[in-house]
Amino acid sequence: MRLYGIDILRGIAAFGIVGCHLLTEPRTAAGSAILHFCGMNVAVFAVLAGYFTHILPEGLGASLRHRLGRLVPIYVLWTLVFLFVQFILKMVHHEGLAQYGQIGFWISVVFKGCGSGGYLWFIIALIYTQVMALFILRKPVSIVVPLMLAASGIGLSILMPYWNGHGHFMFRLFGFVWLGIALRRVSYGTWRLYGVGALFALILHVVLQSWVHPTLRDLLVSVPLCLFAARLPTCFATPRISAVARFLGKTSLGVYLMHPLTARLGNVLLEHVFAAPYGPGVVLLDWLLAWVGALGLAAVFCSIPSTRRFVQ
Incomplete structure (x- = not known):
């Protein structure tokens, strides 16, 4: 085989x-x-892979590159938002800011996402919302809905210091129930x-x-x-x-x-x-x-x- x-x-x-x-x-x-x-x-790659490999033909093609290319600026923008929110929280709680001068910290932020509990929620919300719209409503949706979902992610991360994006129960409730509904046509x-x-x-x-x-x-x-x-x-x-x-x-x-x-x-x-x-x-x-x-x-x-x- x-x-x-x-x-x-x-x-x-x-x-x-x-x-x-x-x-x-x-x-x-x-x-x-x-x-x-x-x-x-x-939180991100599994959804991307599962979604795109079923709506595209065998070759990933230009459509996949186009969709991923649209996510890159959003990823960078939300990284900056996450860093700003984290910086404010550390100042409020009088925590150390020495990590901002370490290269390893910036590498972790850009490539790992600090445990998927911060800005990665924004990309996940974007993907889930578009998936639901394409499969259920048969049309793309405004950026307002993903922004609202992203805002709820920020609120959770502020109210619950140990909140984690892919481990929190409400995240799974939202993500996997709706993803299962959206992919109902998949074999x-x-x-x-x-x-x-x-x-x-x-x-x-x-x-x-x-x-x-x-x-x-x-x-x-x-x-x-x-x-x-x-x-x-x-x-x-x-x-x-x-x-x-x-x-x-x-x-x-x-x-x-x-x-x-x-x-x-x-x-x-x-x-x-x-x-x-x-x-x-x-x-x-x-x-x-x-x-x-x-x-x-x-x-x-x-x-x-x-x-x-x-x-x-």
Whole structure:
């Protein structure tokens, strides 16, 4: 089987979504490097790759370059806005400003986005809004709506000092529900790509966490995951297996959405109620509860006639 560039791009996007939420503990050098990589692309690159690779033909073409080119000035502008807001906040809270004289800080701001919790929200809001407009309203929208969403991101970051753009529950609620609605026309290969990829990463992560050195575990999980996800669209030939993969993929969005709540619930049950140390059991319980929550969420959506077609 031949892997095309588009397939690799899809695989990297899937890795960005699941990788940053699995490779967390213990924090090894390899794990930290992977987390930094995911922090740069999980909120922006995954959406860009997933969106453009389904609306464009096999070659990325001039349209992709044009769309990305329009985002570059916005990215630069919002970087300056973020730096200004952060500078004001540090002055108000009487924090040190020495980092502004360090080259490493500026490199981190431009290429990493300082944890995706600041100005990257603006680009995400732009992308999500345009996706919703193109697929639902069949026309582009004014810049006012993305600006309002971006302003809400600034408000959250000011009111909640530890707010993180791709980790906050309300961000997931907005982003992934509407992205799932917007991409309702995409073939089920997309859903099984993310669903089975996430399930594979979970199993591999839990197994390696128990018996393999953490640094080796991080490398073993991250290196093959991109290629594995890239091959998923052609891995399932029989209708029955494809149906199962489609079901898993549909609920994967719900799993990602419910994860912040179920993670806290799983930790409370095992660590405080049953006095069990953090380990594979907590991870498994976390994800099992997430699947139950995802199924419940899908059932609620399917029971509403006006939204039924969005989840079918």
